Amino acid sequence: MPSLAHFLHILAETKGLFLNALLLTLKLTVVSILIGIVIGLFFALLKISKFKIAGFISDTYVYLVRGTPLIVQIFILYFGLSGIFLLPDFWAASLALALHNGAYIAEIFRGTIQSVDKGQMEAGRSLGMTKALTLRRIILPQAFRRALPPLGNQFIIGLKDSSLAAFISMNELFNVATTLGSNNFDEMTYLLIVAVYYLVLVALMTFVVSRIEKSLAVSDR
Amino acid sequence: MDAKEMIKIDNLNKSFGDLHVLKNINMTVYDSDVVCLVGASGSGKSTLLRCLNFLEKKDSGKIIIGEREIIPGTHNLNKVRQKVGMVFQHFNLFPHKTVLENIIEAPTMVKKIPKDQAIAEAKVLLSKVGLEDKANVYPSKLSGGQKQRVAIARALAMEPDIMLFDEPTSALDPELVGEVLTTMKELAEEGMTMVVVTHEMGFAKEVADWIVYMNEGKIVELGKPEEFFNHPKEERTKEFLRTTMLK
Ligand SMILES: Nc1ncnc2c1ncn2[C@@H]1O[C@H](COP(=O)(O)OP(=O)(O)OP(=O)(O)O)[C@@H](O)[C@H]1O
Numbered sequence: 152m153p154s155l156a157h158f159l160h161i162l163a164e165t166k167g168l169f170l171n172a173l174l175l176t177l178k179l180t181v182v183s184i185l186i187g188i189v190i191g192l193f194f195a196l197l198k199i200s201k202f203k204i205a206g207f208i209s210d211t212y213v214y215l216v217r218g219t220p221l222i223v224q225i226f227i228l229y230f231g232l233s234g235i236f237l238l239p240d241f242w243a244a245s246l247a248l249a250l251h252n253g254a255y256i257a258e259i260f261r262g263t264i265q266s267v268d269k270g271q272m273e274a275g276r277s278l279g280m281t282k283a284l285t286l287r288r289i290i291l292p293q294a295f296r297r298a299l300p301p302l303g304n305q306f307i308i309g310l311k312d313s314s315l316a317a318f319i320s321m322n323e324l325f326n327v328a329t330t331l332g333s334n335n336f337d338e339m340t341y342l343l344i345v346a347v348y349y350l351v352l353v354a355l356m357t358f359v360v361s362r363i364e365k366s367l368a369v370s371d372r
Numbered sequence: 373m374d375a376k377e378m379i380k381i382d383n384l385n386k387s388f389g390d391l392h393v394l395k396n397i398n399m400t401v402y403d404s405d406v407v408c409l410v411g412a413s414g415s416g417k418s419t420l421l422r423c424l425n426f427l428e429k430k431d432s433g434k435i436i437i438g439e440r441e442i443i444p445g446t447h448n449l450n451k452v453r454q455k456v457g458m459v460f461q462h463f464n465l466f467p468h469k470t471v472l473e474n475i476i477e478a479p480t481m482v483k484k485i486p487k488d489q490a491i492a493e494a495k496v497l498l499s500k501v502g503l504e505d506k507a508n509v510y511p512s513k514l515s516g517g518q519k520q521r522v523a524i525a526r527a528l529a530m531e532p533d534i535m536l537f538d539e540p541t542s543a544l545d546p547e548l549v550g551e552v553l554t555t556m557k558e559l560a561e562e563g564m565t566m567v568v569v570t571h572e573m574g575f576a577k578e579v580a581d582w583i584v585y586m587n588e589g590k591i592v593e594l595g596k597p598e599e600f601f602n603h604p605k606e607e608r609t610k611e612f613l614r615t616t617m618l619k
């Protein structure tokens with residue numbers, strides 16, 4: 152184990168080097184989560200639609216994603232598709248992470264949409280609102296709110312999973328840490344430093360999610 | 373009969389799987405009439421009511437609302453439902469919207485009424501149900517009776533010709549039942565056509581023009597309150613009245 156003094160010294164010394172990596176990790180995480188939310192919502196809606204085939208497509212997607220390792224998915228998007236078209240590494244990683252998060256987010260949304268009392272849909276319909284309008288104005292806002300705690304959890308997982316982008320040579324936090332660590336023959340110090348960066352990011356993310364939760368909680372039962 | 377027919381049900385049948393819930397129902401509701409549907413639990417009252425605004429799909433028979441028979445798939449049910457308001461046992465207010473937002477939701481989103489106008493009309497409705505001071509409150513802060521009165525105002529905001537009530541006071545604490553019944557009575561006095569599923573025999577006696585007693589999916593007896601309560605014709609009605617009046 153490195154001494155605390157050594158650790159703090161290296162932490163301060165390398166903060167410039169880590170800054171870009173940190174920004175890249177954040178960018179990967181935010182982009183993949185935003186796209187993942189859109190994908191998740193899309194497949195959740197497919198799943199709850201009355202068309203069996205739509206539900207089947209959604210189930211298949213979730214099964215494929217949950218049934219294979221993320222690193223395999225990243226490699227398929229980056230290397231596997233290279234014969235057809237070359238995806239820039241950032242987008243290969245972002246899309247793989249988004250498709251991956253999307254499957255879990257789809258399950259989260261499906262659950263919270265179905266957890267909204269069916270009387271809500273009936274009330275909307277009884278007022279002459281269409282199913283789509285009731286879904287958009289009445290059901291989804293309630294489902295989103297309920298989805299926030301599990302979504303926050305998924306965001307944290309997504310943040311940490313972004314470290315796998317290191318394996319397609321993206322200079323995000325983990326990659327920079329291992330590279331610097333081996334160059335300086337000081338792996339442990341750099342791993343601890345990167346752990347601290349992740350912990351700080353997770354704390355920030357938890358804070359932001361809980362603020363959003365609070366601001367939406369005004370009407371809670 | 374001069375009064376206009378508002379609802380006409382002709383040989384309505386409905387099953388859930390093997391369970392035949394509505395059996396050859398025939399019934400007419402005239403303009404400004406209040407019809408109270410009574411009967412034991414599971415007799416099909418809610419199902420009948422829900423067929424009337426097509427929340428439940430009938431198997432066979434005709435449902436005529438106003439002038440024409442409504443055929444799902446041919447007629448726009450959303451348009452029909454705008455004219456047939458519904459009040460639910462469990463209120464079904466939108467919890468993420470304030471009282472005012474609950475009321476203006478359908479007028480602004482469905483009828484595209486300008487927001488200012490919808491708000492002004494909502495406030496009139498709120499004062500009518502005695503809740504003008506609750507406009508900006510969320511439903512979670514209301515008592516059951518207040519919630520139900522908001523639900524009534526919300527349905528009225530679409531200016532329906534007919535109002536359906538499915539046990540509107542059954543989920544309420546006893547001391548809150550009165551305020552909701554009073555609101556409904558006022559509505560009846562204004563000439564609203566109403567079909568009310570209820571266990572409140574006092575209300576039925578006082579407000580209803582017709583009482584319909586259902587048992588096992590059939591209409592057993594239909595009569596004016598005076599006749600129905602004092603001189604029931606059917607044995608099963610007598611039995612029903614004996615057991616409910618004891619409570
Ligand atoms: N969606 C459904 N699927 C299957 N069976 C149903 C459904 N809705 C109602 N039923 C059944 O149909 C019968 C009639 O139900 P309904 O709700 O119309 O009765 P009710 O007269 O309103 O009773 P209550 O006084 O308890 O509300 C019951 O046996 C009920 O279990």
Ligand SMILES: [Mg+2]
Nearest residue numbers: 417418419539
């Ligand atoms: Mg019922």
